[in-house]
Amino acid sequence: xxxxxxxxxxxxxxxxxxxxxxxxxxxxxxxxxxxxxxxxxxxxxxxxxxxxxxxxxxxxxxxxxxxxxxxxxxxxxxxxxxxxxxxxxxxxxxxxxxxxxxxxxxxxxxxxxxxxxxxxxxxxxxxxxxxxxxxxxxxxxxxxxxxxxxxxxxxxxxxxxxxxxxxxxxxxxxxxxxxxxxxxxxxxxxxxxxxxxxxxxxxxxxxxxxxxxxxxxxxxxxxxxxxxxxxxxxxxxxxxxxxxxxxxxxxxxxxxxxxxxxxxxxxxxxxxxxxxxxxxxxxxxxxxxxxxxxxxxxxxxxxxxxxxxxxxxxxxxxxxxxxxxxxxxx
Amino acid sequence: xxxxxxxxxxxxxxxxxxxxxxxxxxxxxxxxxxxxxxxxxxxxxxxxxxxxxxxxxxxxxxxxxxxxxxxxxxxxxxxxxxxxxxxxxxxxxxxxxxxxxxxxxxxxxxxxxxxxxxxxxxxxxxxxxxxxxxxxxxxxxxxxxxxxxxxxxxxxxxxxxxxxxxxxxxxxxxxxxxxxxxxxxxxxxxxxxxxxxxxxxxxxxxxxxxxxxxxxxxxxxxxxxxxxxxxxxxxxxxxxxxxxxxxxxxxxxxxxxxxxxxxxxxxxxxxxxxxxxxxxxxxxxxxxxxxxxxxxxxxxxxxxxxxxxxxxxxxxxxxxxxxxxx
Numbered sequence: 001x002x003x004x005x006x007x008x009x010x011x012x013x014x015x016x017x018x019x020x021x022x023x024x025x026x027x028x029x030x031x032x033x034x035x036x037x038x039x040x041x042x043x044x045x046x047x048x049x050x051x052x053x054x055x056x057x058x059x060x061x062x063x064x065x066x067x068x069x070x071x072x073x074x075x076x077x078x079x080x081x082x083x084x085x086x087x088x089x090x091x092x093x094x095x096x097x098x099x100x101x102x103x104x105x106x107x108x109x110x111x112x113x114x115x116x117x118x119x120x121x122x123x124x125x126x127x128x129x130x131x132x133x134x135x136x137x138x139x140x141x142x143x144x145x146x147x148x149x150x151x152x153x154x155x156x157x158x159x160x161x162x163x164x165x166x167x168x169x170x171x172x173x174x175x176x177x178x179x180x181x182x183x184x185x186x187x188x189x190x191x192x193x194x195x196x197x198x199x200x201x202x203x204x205x206x207x208x209x210x211x212x213x214x215x216x217x218x219x220x221x222x223x224x225x226x227x228x229x230x231x232x233x234x235x236x237x238x239x240x241x242x243x244x245x246x247x248x249x250x251x252x253x254x255x256x257x258x259x260x261x262x263x264x265x266x267x268x269x270x271x272x273x274x275x276x277x278x279x280x281x282x283x284x285x286x287x288x289x290x291x292x293x294x295x296x297x298x299x300x301x302x303x304x305x306x307x308x309x310x311x312x313x314x315x316x317x318x319x320x321x322x323x324x325x326x327x328x329x330x
Numbered sequence: 331x332x333x334x335x336x337x338x339x340x341x342x343x344x345x346x347x348x349x350x351x352x353x354x355x356x357x358x359x360x361x362x363x364x365x366x367x368x369x370x371x372x373x374x375x376x377x378x379x380x381x382x383x384x385x386x387x388x389x390x391x392x393x394x395x396x397x398x399x400x401x402x403x404x405x406x407x408x409x410x411x412x413x414x415x416x417x418x419x420x421x422x423x424x425x426x427x428x429x430x431x432x433x434x435x436x437x438x439x440x441x442x443x444x445x446x447x448x449x450x451x452x453x454x455x456x457x458x459x460x461x462x463x464x465x466x467x468x469x470x471x472x473x474x475x476x477x478x479x480x481x482x483x484x485x486x487x488x489x490x491x492x493x494x495x496x497x498x499x500x501x502x503x504x505x506x507x508x509x510x511x512x513x514x515x516x517x518x519x520x521x522x523x524x525x526x527x528x529x530x531x532x533x534x535x536x537x538x539x540x541x542x543x544x545x546x547x548x549x550x551x552x553x554x555x556x557x558x559x560x561x562x563x564x565x566x567x568x569x570x571x572x573x574x575x576x577x578x579x580x581x582x583x584x585x586x587x588x589x590x591x592x593x594x595x596x597x598x599x600x601x602x603x604x605x606x607x608x609x610x611x612x613x614x615x616x617x618x619x620x621x622x623x624x625x626x627x628x629x630x631x632x633x634x635x636x637x638x639x640x641x642x643x644x645x646x647x648x649x650x651x652x653x654x655x656x
Contacts, residue, residue, distance in 0.1 A: 129627050140620065
């Protein structure tokens with residue numbers, strides 16, 4: 001185990017450095033930052049800003065995956081909360097808008113959690129329901145139109161800045177710290193990992209596995225709802241068809257890149273968010289390089305395969321045999 | 331006998347739904363509408379047949395929509411730009427998609443990875459590859475296309491059974507027979523029931539996994555060709571999200587997502603139910619198309635909840651009947 005410990009996180013950091021270096025070669029002014037109107041501008045800030053929705057989704061998704069689950073509905077939840085926020089923005093204050101949008105996320109999360117934890121459905125199936133129906137619900141809210149708004153409060157949420165940093169980045173950072181503090185500052189993270197490792201054994205050991213599962217799905221949907229509000233604030237409108245489309249896949253990809261096993265049982269919040277940043281750095285690099293953005297998908301596919309093969313228990317067979325030999329000797 | 335009750339329920343839902351629709355709009359109960367229903371959902375029926383095999387074997391294939399998209403672009407470019415005869419282009423793409431599926435199956439088996447994430451990578455790969463080929467919609471003007479599109483069997487009442495609908499029906503029947511009557515089909519059920527047991531009973535798990543994903547991608551390729559006939563064009567963004575419709579059709583058709591139970595006929599009925607919802611919305615005229623999504627979601631929930639209930643009931647008595655049928 002000690003031989004493995006330094007490896008954890010090293011691969012992700014190295015990958016990020018390599019991609020940043022490639023970006024620097026592709027676009028010489030990649031690391032340039034300038035301060036304008038009390039706000040930082042530059043490609044790096046852009047990466048952080050554009051990466052915010054996926055980073056927020058990742059925060060919830062990593063906990064869900066740690067319980068051996070998966071949440072396919074986050075993109076649809078983003079569409080729902082964005083639609084609600086955009087619909088209320090011009091007639092209500094920011095607190096009410098936020099409360100309504102996040103409340104919708106809470107309800108979605110309770111629904112998913114209820115299906116998985118109480119009815120015992122397979123997570124892929126349970127969240128597939130909301131993934132299919134959610135976009136319909138979002139369109140029901142926007143009545144099939146693209147709802148635009150001009151409320152300065154909500155626009156600030158997507159385009160404003162705090163201490164030179166874009167507001168979405170600050171929010172994502174705050175959510176990361178909050179989640180990390182709650183999950184790692186208490187035994188909660190351990191209990192979540194226990195649930196993912198072996199739900200039955202954990203239940204017998206006195207872990208409230210149902211409550212654990214329910215709460216991670218709720219948290220995942222609330223994060224998704226927040227991401228949806230930010231995405232809507234960013235474009236000053238809600239597009240029920242395209243808001244958050246396929247972002248659930250990016251979020252899952254980020255979690256996998258972050259080294260969290262899809263089989264549950266252990267997770268790393270920071271590495272998962274790092275995974276989201278890696279994805280966004282790649283996206284931005286491809287955009288800057290002048291290649292068509294369609295290359296994104298191919299590059300992503302290759303990255304997923306590479307990461308999967310690295311994580312595969314079979315490929316590290318030789319290393320595994322070596323470790324087993326050492327263990328039996330010890 | 332496996333999976334019979336859910337299929338019956340699907341059939342009852344379809345018949346009741348059709349009756350309700352026909353009561354409101356008497357015109358729905360015509361061979362014309364039924365013919366269109368089959369034509370419009372031909373590609374979905376084909377790809378759902380392949381997905382049924384994958385899901386019964388305990389896997390999932392998220393790449394089918396992208397494979398359809400890639401196929402349409404490849405076929406359009408091959409015929410229009412590269413001057414290939416249509417038949418050669420069809421054979422080439424079918425070989426290509428079968429190889430693609432086999433590769434995914436091999437990765438799933440050899441590296442022991444979850445099918446969900448491997449086929450997700452396959453989905454990105456196929457969609458990205460189709461973007462690379464062309465981002466524009468390429469119209470197909472080959473004479474075969476107009477000949478095939480014009481071909482239709484007249485049904486009594488003025489309905490047209492088009493060529494692509496016939497292809498779909500043939501594949502559904504063929505798939506049903508393959509699943510029910512062959513050793514391959516029995517092995518698919520065995521894999522979904524319990525991988526370890528199947529392997530101990532002498533099922534070549536690796537070969538089966540590769541064959542099953544190969545079948546799914548091959549059928550997705552055929553569905554892509556059918557889709558290109560349906561739209562007379564190749565477009566890299568076509569069939570986005572079809573994997574969801576397909577999975578929904580399979581689940582509504584009574585196939586257990588955990589594997590081991592299900593039927594191709596049920597899937598076919600599931601496809602028809604989705605098509606019926608779409609038809610009803612078209613007839614109504616005032617409802618927006620997003621009601622399709624909500625209705626599909628509700629049906630999905632109802633059927634999964636039903637399955638969950640049936641499984642819970644089945645587990646209660648002695649575990650005697652679990653491995654009886656195969």
